[in-house]
Amino acid sequence: MNLVIATTIELALVTTVLLLLLATPLAWWLARSRSAWKEVAGAVSALPLVLPPTVIGFYVLVALGPASPLMALLHPFGIRSLAFTFTGLVIGSIFYSLPFAVQPLRTAFEGVGDRPLDLAATMGRGPFDRFITVALPLARRGFVSAGILVFAHTIGEFGVVLMIGGAIPGRTEVLSTRIYSLVESLQFGTAHVIAAGLTLFAFVTLLGLLLVERRLGGVRS
Amino acid sequence: MIDAVFHGRLGRDFTLDVAFAVPSSGVTALLGESGSGKTSVLRAIAGLDRRAGALTIADEVWQGAGVFVPPHYRRVGYVPQGDGLLAHLTVGGNLDYAARRAGAGGFDRGDIVARTGLAPLLDRKPATLSGGEAQRASVARALLGQPRLLLMDEPLSALDTAARGSMLDLLDALFADAGIPVFYVTHDADEAARLAARTIRLDRGRVVAV
Numbered sequence: 093m094n095l096v097i098a099t100t101i102e103l104a105l106v107t108t109v110l111l112l113l114l115a116t117p118l119a120w121w122l123a124r125s126r127s128a129w130k131e132v133a134g135a136v137s138a139l140p141l142v143l144p145p146t147v148i149g150f151y152v153l154v155a156l157g158p159a160s161p162l163m164a165l166l167h168p169f170g171i172r173s174l175a176f177t178f179t180g181l182v183i184g185s186i187f188y189s190l191p192f193a194v195q196p197l198r199t200a201f202e203g204v205g206d207r208p209l210d211l212a213a214t215m216g217r218g219p220f221d222r223f224i225t226v227a228l229p230l231a232r233r234g235f236v237s238a239g240i241l242v243f244a245h246t247i248g249e250f251g252v253v254l255m256i257g258g259a260i261p262g263r264t265e266v267l268s269t270r271i272y273s274l275v276e277s278l279q280f281g282t283a284h285v286i287a288a289g290l291t292l293f294a295f296v297t298l299l300g301l302l303l304v305e306r307r308l309g310g311v312r313s
Numbered sequence: 314m315i316d317a318v319f320h321g322r323l324g325r326d327f328t329l330d331v332a333f334a335v336p337s338s339g340v341t342a343l344l345g346e347s348g349s350g351k352t353s354v355l356r357a358i359a360g361l362d363r364r365a366g367a368l369t370i371a372d373e374v375w376q377g378a379g380v381f382v383p384p385h386y387r388r389v390g391y392v393p394q395g396d397g398l399l400a401h402l403t404v405g406g407n408l409d410y411a412a413r414r415a416g417a418g419g420f421d422r423g424d425i426v427a428r429t430g431l432a433p434l435l436d437r438k439p440a441t442l443s444g445g446e447a448q449r450a451s452v453a454r455a456l457l458g459q460p461r462l463l464l465m466d467e468p469l470s471a472l473d474t475a476a477r478g479s480m481l482d483l484l485d486a487l488f489a490d491a492g493i494p495v496f497y498v499t500h501d502a503d504e505a506a507r508l509a510a511r512t513i514r515l516d517r518g519r520v521v522a523v
Binding site for chain 1: 359360361383384385386387388389390391393396397398399400401410411414415454455458
């Protein structure tokens with residue numbers, strides 16, 4: 093059981109860190125660009141909100157499988173397939189939780205507005221400098237929200253991890269898939285404990301999110 | 314001399330079409346009603362908006378054929394209308410932020426802080442300042458960037474009558490000692506007469522009188 097908890101938390105942490113790094117430039121572009129294509133990109137990045145997790149899981153599984161051209165590119169590095177591996181789980185989770193990082197970051201960057209960035213420009217700061225010293229600190233609430241949401245959403249995913257990971261004990265089995273296999277073998281007692289634990293975790297996370305947003309909200313105005 | 318030419322369609326029925334040349338010292342007021350293009354001219358001088366045209370400050374070409382110096386290389390001190398501070402930094406943090414990329418210049422931090430009365434406010438966040446305090450901090454911030462040119466957009470507009478009087482005195486004194494050219498946007502002819510050596514009057518995007 094401890095191993096399952098460790099895998100679950102490790103997956104959520106790695107996914108959160110990587111996804112925040114990847115979503116930041118995308119959200120910045122979506123917030124600042126005047127390109128007509130940005131709403132198309134915005135819609136694509138929001139697809140995981142409405143797609144069945146099995147669809148995402150299926151595509152990622154195919155892309156990471158031994159027959160995929162993507163994996164053929166990795167053959168020289170000795171990698172044949174990432175399906176049913178922890179790395180595969182991380183990749184699937186990144187797609188699955190993408191909108192939960194992009195939306196709050198985009199909203200936060202849009203809330204920064206032109207004025208502070210213009211001010212920084214007149215104070216001798218180039219575009220990258222302005223992003224680091226003005227946009228990031230002013231958008232910090234978005235980063236906190238995105239981090240909490242991605243972490244919680246990754247803990248809560250089921251369809252994607254089952255399809256890509258196969259719930260292999262000790263490698264790709266997480267709490268949500270453990271409940272499923274416990275119920276299949278009629279071990280309701282342990283299933284109850286995990287289910288209650290995940291419910292409590294979800295409640296505490298959402299409460300924490302609301303409190304953090306309220307606290308940071310006053311500072312920003 | 315400062316030579317400026319800006320033109321372009323800014324809105325459905327607003328076209329900017331200005332040209333002026335003024336000495337590169339002293340205060341030049343940009344006077345006009347709201348919607349006359351004053352702020353557009355100021356932003357074009359700062360390089361924050363890219364308009365067709367040309368701009369030369371003394372011997373430096375900031376905009377011309379194939380040349381557009383981006384705003385962060387122009388060394389302008391810009392005091393926008395309303396909120397002119399970075400909200401995530403304290404007043405002192407704002408001054409340090411401006412000073413960090415500043416070149417050599419004549420504005421001394423201690424002197425500016427004393428003259429703008431900011432000493433007791435240095436640890437405060439902008440959101441906790443009154444309109445007058447924020448405006449003085451914004452002016453100090455602009456000066457400590459050691460600007461080549463000072464741009465001010467209606468710096469008195471957010472102030473009550475009492476604060477206006479003391480702000481006018483402060484600006485008058487600062488401009489007199491600054492030794493750099495100032496463009497001062499206002500809709501108030503008395504204010505322009507009080508502070509400026511010359512006035513450019515704008516109406517619907519055009520220069521109507523100098």
